[in-house]
Amino acid sequence: MNTQHVTLQRLTPFYGPVQAVQPVDASIAARAITAIIGPSGCGKSTVLRCINRMHETLAYARVEGQVLLGSQDIYAPGVEAQSVRRRIGMVFQQPNPLRMLSIFENVAIGMRLEGLPRNVVAERVEASLKAAALWDEVKDKLGHSGLALSGGQQQRLCIARAIALQPEVLLLDEPCSALDPISTYKIEELLIELKQNFTIVIVTHNMQQAARVADRTMVFMVDRTQARPIGVLVEEGETNRIFTAPRDPRTEEYISGRIG
Numbered sequence: 001m002n003t004q005h006v007t008l009q010r011l012t013p014f015y016g017p018v019q020a021v022q023p024v025d026a027s028i029a030a031r032a033i034t035a036i037i038g039p040s041g042c043g044k045s046t047v048l049r050c051i052n053r054m055h056e057t058l059a060y061a062r063v064e065g066q067v068l069l070g071s072q073d074i075y076a077p078g079v080e081a082q083s084v085r086r087r088i089g090m091v092f093q094q095p096n097p098l099r100m101l102s103i104f105e106n107v108a109i110g111m112r113l114e115g116l117p118r119n120v121v122a123e124r125v126e127a128s129l130k131a132a133a134l135w136d137e138v139k140d141k142l143g144h145s146g147l148a149l150s151g152g153q154q155q156r157l158c159i160a161r162a163i164a165l166q167p168e169v170l171l172l173d174e175p176c177s178a179l180d181p182i183s184t185y186k187i188e189e190l191l192i193e194l195k196q197n198f199t200i201v202i203v204t205h206n207m208q209q210a211a212r213v214a215d216r217t218m219v220f221m222v223d224r225t226q227a228r229p230i231g232v233l234v235e236e237g238e239t240n241r242i243f244t245a246p247r248d249p250r251t252e253e254y255i256s257g258r259i260g
Contacts, residue, residue: 004168005030006051006199010065013046013055020046021231023065026218033191033200035214035239037207039254042220043231044203045173051201052088052171053081069168088169089162093177095154097146104142106157110165124164131197132160133190152183156190169199176209188213207255210239217242219251 006028013020021043028034028051036044049055050063053074066073074084097106107125116124125142129135134156138149146157155175162170172191176184191200191213204210210217218236222229235248246252 004070004199006169006201007068008047008051008065009068011047011050011067012064013043013050014062014064015058016060018228019230021220022223022233024233026233026236028199028201029216030199031195031197032215033195033202033213035210035217036201036203036220037205037210037217037254038220038231039222040205041229041231042222044220046231047220048171048173048201048203049090051169052090053084054090056081086165087167088171089165089167090171091155091158091162091173091175093174095151095158095178097149097154097157099145099147101146102143103138103146103149103157106146107160107164110161114165124166125160128160128164129157131163131194132156133186133193134160150183152179152186155179155183155187159187159190159194163194163198167198169201170194172200172202174203174205177205184209207243211243214239219246219248219254221250221254 008024008026010023010025012023024047036048038044046055051067055061055063063075067075069087098109101109104125107128108121111121111124126135129138134153137153146154149157176187179187188209191202194200216237217239219234219242220231221234223232235242235246235251242251243255246255
């Protein structure tokens with residue numbers, strides 16, 4: 001798997017004429033976990049959705065600037081959004097197993113749409129469920145509905161579905177916000193394992209989670225000095241340094257709980 005780094009160059013998302021975030025310049029390391037933290041409304045999820053061209057699926061949304069996957073600009077003319085999402089998978093806040101499909105078919109559906117041979121699909125479903133630390137829990141009920149699983153199991157099923165297509169990058173938008181502490185711990189352990197093979201970016205409101213799992217952290221805040229509040233990247237760097245010796249006073253205030 002050719003896992004690659006991601007580079008954001010003057011990345012600027014808009015909702016119609018409204019600019020959501022000030023231009024973002026950042027580098028996301030390969031085979032590492034990068035956390036995006038910050039208060040509500042600072043543009044965390046918006047930036048995440050720009051990284052695999054999900055932002056443009058919203059009415060009137062558009063993006064300026066560049067997102068480089070390795071050396072390729074995913075917003076360059078002629079680059080199809082679907083091909084980008086094949087290389088950059090995404091897991092959402094609420095687990096979303098496909099209602100009418102079994103556990104097996106939830107993982108297999110993307111591969112079937114690509115026309116992969118049946119034996120390849122079966123092998124990769126098993127491998128993906130094992131990689132998502134779910135195989136031992138579901139191997140005897142692959143024909144059952146994914147909705148019969150617990151919330152934490154459903155989220156791991158969604159991760160298995162995302163990695164079954166063997167993307168290079170995995171994006172997660174607050175994947176543990178709806179989960180209990182035990183399920184959250186399992187997801188965190190899973191992400192630490194998966195970074196051996198994937199470039200991972202996670203948006204989280206949980207600063208303790210970012211401190212536990214992330215190698216690097218990006219801190220966004222809301223700039224209210226403008227005519228209209230706008231998100232801004234105030235700091236990025238190694239997670240330990242961000243949490244112990246932040247360089248921007250706004251980071252210190254957010255981490256200490258004085259703003260949020």
